[in-house]
Amino acid sequence: MGANDVVLLEDMVERSRRETEGFNAAEQEAYFVSWHYLSKYRPSHDDVLSGIVDGTRDGGVDSIHLFANGYYLRDGVNVGALGRNPQLDLVLIQVKNTRGFGEGAVDKLIVHLPKLLDFARDEQALARQFNPRIIEITRRFLDTYRAMDMPRLRISVAFAALKAEQIHANVELKAQQLEETLKTCFGNCEPAVHLLDAASIANLAREKPPVTAELTLAENPISTDMSGGYVGLVKLYDYQKFITDETGKLDASLFDANVRDYDSESGVNKSIQETLSTQDRDVDFWWLNNGVTIVADRVQPAGKLLHLDSPQIVNGLQTSHEIYKQGSSREYPEDRGVLVKVIQADDDLVKDRIIRATNSQTILGLSSLRATDRVQREIEEYLRIKGLYYERRKNYYYNRQIPLKDLVSIDQMGQAVLSTLVQAPHVSRGEISRIFQDEIYNVVFGGFNPMAAYYSSISIVRACERFLRENRNTQGQVDDYVFHLSMAATIAITRKREPSARDLASIDEVPSHELLAELMELVKQAFAITARETREILFDKLAKDPRATRAVGNQMGRYLASSRRRPDTASMR
Structure with a gap:
């Protein structure tokens, strides 16, 4: 064979x-x-x-x-x-x-x-x-x-x-x-x-990743009049099994969130740690904990078992992490449990409402919570008109066999807007995790930018990426150059040192290869200036340095002063 x-x-x-x-x-x-x-x-x-x-x-x-x-x-x-x-x-x-x-x-x-x-x-x-x-x-x-x-x-x-x-x-x-x-x-x-x-x-x-899971309850669940709603108590050792994969690690696929959303040093988590570690015969764990909310496309009860299709833990990230951490080092006693709500919701709008409602008290910038923002839905709808699929949730369209060239993730969009509009390409290159932090997110996805600005940003970045990949001298350093080149290209096209979101929205063309070749020389000069100032020879460190961003800005200021012509562009797709 x-x-x-x-x-x-x-x-x-x-x-x-x-x-x-x-x-x-x-x-x-x-x-x-x-x-x-x-x-x-x-x-x-x-x-x-x-x-x-x-x-x-x-x-x-x-x-x-x-x-x-x-x-x-x-x-x-x-x-x-x-x-x-x-x-x-x-x-x-x-x-x-x-x-x-x-x-x-x-x-x-x-x-x-x-x-x-x-x-x-x-x-x-x-x-x-x-x-x-x-x-x-x-x-x-x-x-x-x-x-x-x-x-x-x-x-x-x-x-x-x-x-x-x-x-x-x-x-x-x-x-x-x-x-x-x-x-x-x-x-x-x-x-x-x-x-x-x-x-x-x-x-x-x-092999296809499993999309079903079984949750074992301590007793038969309480069901609501509405189809697909269940409440039950799950023993801590059974919940530990539910959130752990076959290799013994926390099953990240259950959390539409990011490791940076969990903070073991927060007051809430220290309280959960203390409650879990204390062998209190008079007080069960679930009496002192708000519990966990799970959303699944389909919920099929079978006695004390719930069969879940595509389950997602949308509330209870902190509790789940603490149960996993302590359960990895010791066995939980049989008499302790956690309260679990399980909701059947195969409609995205319903899921969004549940996620937002159950996380209304959190101060964390969960990516799952951000995905429900109105601006994210608006970007998704606008990009579809332009032939692009915006993945508010990880791999949503990729799993439906949409080609990579037609996909735009939230991370990619955040990086594009940071480099073209916010003019922080060093953040795009080196601190992707900050996109969901309030000070970055509110600037990039504040809801006040025209939708066309988002399309222009991603189009410019992808034009720059294609140029760098096709250029033999730069194809091995696309990540290091692409965001700084995108910043330069945006300045050149708009003819403004600090273009606004409206300026980006008015762009209907992407930079030509000829223009990008000219701008690439300026970006390289900016990197060389930064290298001399910092004595740094590693390009990834230069690309993450705000001084390189300032150097690109200075180069583009001189470019605008010396070049009065409209730059060469090519029609957007």
Whole structure:
């Protein structure tokens, strides 16, 4: 069946290529394998794309991904919020469109990983051997691991050969050597090296993430007169099982939220911690806790079991995290429980009302709560007219086979507006997690910007991204340049140093390649000026520095003063 598996996998990859138009063949293959290999973590398409490092000086790695307690880390995070003994996962993937594995591919990582995963590493020396994306993501891993409180560490390495029918024994021996190498880097880590032939990759691609779950109640639930509403008590150990996946980690797919929404040091969470840890015979946990609200597309009761389709925990994030944390270190007594509301709601408008109502008391900027904002719905409706699908909720349209080129996530829109209108490309590049914080969110999605400004912002950023990808000199540094170039392009098109939202809304064209080539030289000059001032040689650090943004602004001020003509543009799609 090996030959047939290769043919079937080729068909799968080809279909995926049509969804990932705009990326080169190697990036498309890295995306395909990474998406399916990481499926147990339920990442977004933004997450997977952010980890692709394939290209020159990639060190034999095509993608690198970092997870904390099941959540994807794309920038820095307050690791104190993760509590004691958090789970940290580092995943490295290499993909080759070949008929087999070479021992040399494994040998490369045996040599390179000790250099990249060394706390005492010299990044300037590494910059001569590895590309900026590899250095940046491995730095994020080291910084996160070092700041954690006694983390549990898993390092997984996957080698995928798209046309391989079997694995050679010598390569399996090399894989064992790589596991031993990882143990020398981190003695407490749990290493795993997976060799994936065509059949293994095809099986991963066939697997569908479970969309159903069972919740065990202490007694038969109380149901309401309206169909699909249930209230019941769930024993803490049964709730612990419900929110934990098969690997023992918190199931992030149950929370349409972000790890940064949880803060273990808040007064509320300390109170929950104390209540959970106190063995009080006179007071049950649920007497002192507001409980949890779960929304599901369909709820089917069966005695003390509730079968849930596509469940989401929309209220009770803090309670769930605390139950998981304490339940991971000890067993809960049989007589303690948590109150759970389960609501059947397969209509998005109804879900939005429930999410907003049940979170009305929270001070947290939940992404699930933001998704219900009127402005988010308006952006979604406006972009559909323009042929784009706006994902207010993670992977909503992607799971319906909409191509990546037609998708716009909230993160992407936030980055686009921050760079074009707010003129903070360094924030777009380095602090994606801040988009949902009030001071950023209220500026970007305040509801007072014309809808056309959002379309212009994303169109300009994507035009700049295409230009950088097609330019041989910049295709390996798209992330570092795209937001600063977008800021420059917006200034050039509007002929204003600080264009308003109305100025952006009036744009009906995107910058031409000729204009972007001219502006790219100015952006490079701005980076060079910043590098001389800061003595920094790593481009990702320069791109995250506000001084680089100011330098671009200064360059564009001189550009406007010296250029009186209307810049070349091309019609928007």
